[in-house]
Amino acid sequence: MLKADPSATQVVSVARALELVELVVHGPDEGLSLAEIARTTNRSKSAILATLRTLVDFGYVRSIEPGPKYLPGMTLIRFGDLTAVKDPLGAIARPILTELSGESGLTIRVARNVGGFPVFIERVDGPGVVRFHTPLGARELPHVSSAGKAILAELSDSEIREVARECGLVSRTKKSITTVSELMAEIEKVRHDGFAIDDEEDVQGIYCIGAAIFDHFGKCIGAISATGVRRDLTPAQVNRLGKLVMKYADQVTDQLHGRKSVRGGK
Amino acid sequence: MLKADPSATQVVSVARALELVELVVHGPDEGLSLAEIARTTNRSKSAILATLRTLVDFGYVRSIEPGPKYLPGMTLIRFGDLTAVKDPLGAIARPILTELSGESGLTIRVARNVGGFPVFIERVDGPGVVRFHTPLGARELPHVSSAGKAILAELSDSEIREVARECGLVSRTKKSITTVSELMAEIEKVRHDGFAIDDEEDVQGIYCIGAAIFDHFGKCIGAISATGVRRDLTPAQVNRLGKLVMKYADQVTDQLHGRKSVRGGK
DNA sequence: TTTATCCATTCGGTATTGCCGAACACCGTT
DNA sequence: AACGGTGTTCGGCAATACCGAATGGATAAA
Known part of the structure; x- marks a missing residue:
């Protein structure tokens, strides 16, 4: 290859x-x-x-x-903006991110699936006072980010192992997933729920919730993720937020004339 | 120079x-x-x-x-984002832009004053469905943009003439200001009102309202502007929006520990 | 004041290296 | 099979990017 x-x-x-x-x-x-x-x-x-x-x-x-x-x-700044604006995924997603940000009060980003790794291309900050670094354009770690897990969940198990090998499952916090078996169990949960969680696995005190986006072939081309501070989060909200993020991710998929994949699960 | x-x-x-x-x-x-x-x-x-x-x-x-x-x-995308995030003006302004966007429903941008020309470094889109090109990082025309006029109003008359000569007062629409005397009259109005208007002077059907931002020397370092579609605008709203944009611009100035200039008016 | 040390900048000379053009392999179409 | 269109490799020459020394200015120390 x-x-x-x-x-x-x-x-x-x-x-x-x-x-x-x-x-x-x-x-x-x-x-x-x-x-x-x-x-x-x-x-x-x-x-x-x-x-x-x-x-x-x-x-x-x-x-x-x-x-x-x-x-x-x-x-x-100019070329970065032009690049983000030209990207069809970013163009479609932007108003939807704005809406989700308004409804949830969180910082929302959309990532492109680049070989199993999430690369965020667009961000809409929430109205809150709290700010944190949510960089764009960088290849993020798939196993400690909600967008990454949402993308991984749409790959075959062998592909997941390949990506895991490539990024080395490095640890970022005490809660980071570091073994393939843990990752596989987590991915199985994501596949069941339809959304993914990063619970302080990348940055202490920060959580994310992500859901996948699909093109018209049913291929996962990226994910949306919402980021917030952990202390604001009650367990009851996780499911509510998960469903919400999933709903908006599906909106993006619809606008792209995409359809959710019937997972092969090779 | x-x-x-x-x-x-x-x-x-x-x-x-x-x-x-x-x-x-x-x-x-x-x-x-x-x-x-x-x-x-x-x-x-x-x-x-x-x-x-x-x-x-x-x-x-x-x-x-x-x-x-x-x-x-x-x-x-990565470097563009990093550059915008590193900019102190952008960092301070971002949450305030978000708030103003939420309150007004418009697209808000912040520009840096680069030799009398506005260069937008950050944008927050409004929740509306309507989207238009509001590019970042490019040197915009000062005489047909609200941010540009807001910046010009803080320069001395001779400096304004210098900038006008440099950009040539090119026409963008039927309503564009193309003569120095017109520009001077308009600037005088801006100085009186405290905010500037671009009424379809750059793009047909689009209006902007802008207000200046100052550093601790009282020097104008940039401006905030709000952009919307003209048909949504009633004359009564112009003054209300102008005051609103000015209020938020002053907030940015405050956060920068700046103070509004007592205009020299040389 | 003098001296010293940092800085940015200019300018030739040298050899590094970026560039061209030819040749190749690879499709599709004719 | 022959064509026009790709992307790619490679060798050789000349363009040119680089270094180092030298200059002037600015600031700090003596």
């Missing part, structure tokens, strides 16, 4: 430039100076300066005087 | 790579093929392939089989 060596970067200078972007994006809020960047990358200041100038030209990086210090640029 | 020639790109191969990203981002939803990209850029397929491989490695572009076709990648 794997075609060629995946990490065979071809254009070295472009790769180095993109590493700079990564550095700046993850850098401190005040920005990075040229010397700092040159030092951490072990490259000459002149080379870094030339690359930064190009990145600034294209808006990937912006420089602020005096200093100058370098910060992430507006083009990143 | 302008330091050096702005469009002096330094690293050609990086620039070419970023042009590729731009091409893919603005490309069709089904994606672009290698041959198509090579044709439209007048470059060899081999060079394009090498660059695309690098971009795919870093997630700026993703390739889907069969074809393969090339589409915008998840890293764009």
